[in-house]
Amino acid sequence: MAATEGQLPSTQITTEYLMSYVAPLDPPVPIDDSLLIVNVRPGGWVKGPKIDGQFVAPGADWLRIMPSGAMRLDVRGLIETDDGAHIYISYNGIIKSTPEVMERLNNGDVLTDRDIPYFIAAPTFQTASEQYGWLNDIQTINKMTEIQFGPEGYVKYDVFLVR
Template sequence: MSNEQITAVIPSLRLLYRSEVEIDAPLCVGHLAVGERRIINITGGTFTGPRLNGVILPGGADWQIIRPDGITAVEARYTLKTDDGALIYVDNRGFRHGPPDVMARLAAGEPVDPNLYYFRTTPVFETGAKEYQWLNGIVAVAVGERHADKVIITAYEVT
């Protein structure tokens, strides 16, 4: 074994964007063996950040499973369109959970402090646009906030 000291690289976070995702009311497919399936259609929205800005195109959705343990597994897929016309596909998966009373308030559409529940995701990006191809090779994490008529997603690049 060498006497060399191992230097670890400690990652940090760099803001990608803050988005406001407009949504429809949940469609409840029903109870399955793994939990309750819900689909929340995305109707539009915007995103702003230091390196990319634009709109969220309608047509995406969040395919959720509310598991028996109370954890909501989210799987949102949608398209960003940058101000300069580039299209970026996003596959954003993660979890939302919290104390039962807090989650009941969220489900009822009440305003809830996002510090009272956990809502984290890992967006993966795909684009053929030359100026945004750097997104194809990054790891990202995001923090979500659920509101009655929208979801706020703040995405960060792990550096």
């Protein structure tokens, strides 16, 4: 076996746009220096070629702040589609930013993926709906495109199917 064989990929990953969504957020509740809990308020929107809806209660984000300053997402939410189906979404991910950018976020600034370039998560879905049952069988990734903390807080993601 050549030394380079183990260093080269033997497959390719591709992505396909699935949807975008905006989840309205309450201001973060600090538990201690290593944990914030952010409630997801009802509303917002979910839009994609095969899905339209909004977030309904319950939902929240448990945000762990690691010693390195990186943050680990643990998010659970509920989507209600425009045709009445319920879809559970859960994901873990990583946010890597600078203290200065996080201060801007905590001060209520609207930040984008240019401000926080590494804000990536891996959602999975669960539903009993026949129309949306295909979501049960896929892995997705999402990337934050906008976020704001404060009374009018929200997060916006683009979501991609991974193949």
